[in-house]
Amino acid sequence: METSIIRKNTSLSEEIITVLNQQIAVEAHSSATYLAMSSWCHLKGYIKSGEFFRHQSEEETVHKMKLFDYILDMGAQALAPEVQNVNNYFDDLKSILDNFLEMEISITNRFNKIAKKCLESGDFQTFSFVQWFLDEQKEEEDTARRTIEIYELIGIELDGLYQIDKAIGKLIPQP
Helix, strand or coil: CCCCHHHHCCCHHHHHHHHHHHHHHHHHHHHHHHHHHHHHHHHCCHHHHHHHHHHHHHHHHHHHHHHHHHHHHCCCCCCCCCCCCCCCCCCCCCHHHHHHHHHHHHHHHHHHHHHHHHHHHCHHHHHHHHHHHHHHHHHHHHHHHHHHHHHHHHHHCHHHHHHHHHHCCCCCCCC
16 A cells, blocks of 8 residues: 555654654653552552542643654654553652652653754754643643652651642642
8 A cells, every 4th residue: 555645754854753752652651650659649548649640640641642643743653652661569658759750850851852852953843842841841840849848848747648648639730
C-alpha cells in the first residue's frame, strides 16, 4: 500500500521525532509510577495523597497524548510506549514525595534538552509547542516542592501524617 503525501512529508526531523517519542515513553512511565504511588498511599490509609497521585497519573497521561497527537498532526509516526520497571513498593510517604520532586526535575531537564534540540535544528514550531510543557513543568516542580514543605512543616508527630495527607489532598486542582 502506498503512503499518501500527507504521511510522506513532515517538517519534523528524525532526531526530533525520536526525542518526542522518547518523551512519550517517559510520560507513560511517570503516569504508571504515580499510579503506583496512589495505590501505595491508599493501601497505607493516605486516601487524600492517593487521590493526589491518581490525579498526577492522569495529568501525565494527558501530557503523553498531547505529544502523541502533535507527532501525528505533523505527519510523523507516534509510537505507543512500553512501560517497564515501575516501582510499586515504597518505604514511606516522605520517600514518595522526594521521588515525586526528583521525577519532575528530571522531566523538566528532558524538556529543556528537547527545546535546545529544536532551536539547534531550527524547528521553531516544535520549540513553540514544547514551551507549553516547560510552563507546565514549573507548576509541577512547584507542587512537588510544596508537598515536601507540607511534610516538613507539619511533621509526623501525633496526628501529623493525617494532617499531611489532608493538606496534600488540597493540592488537587479544582475544576
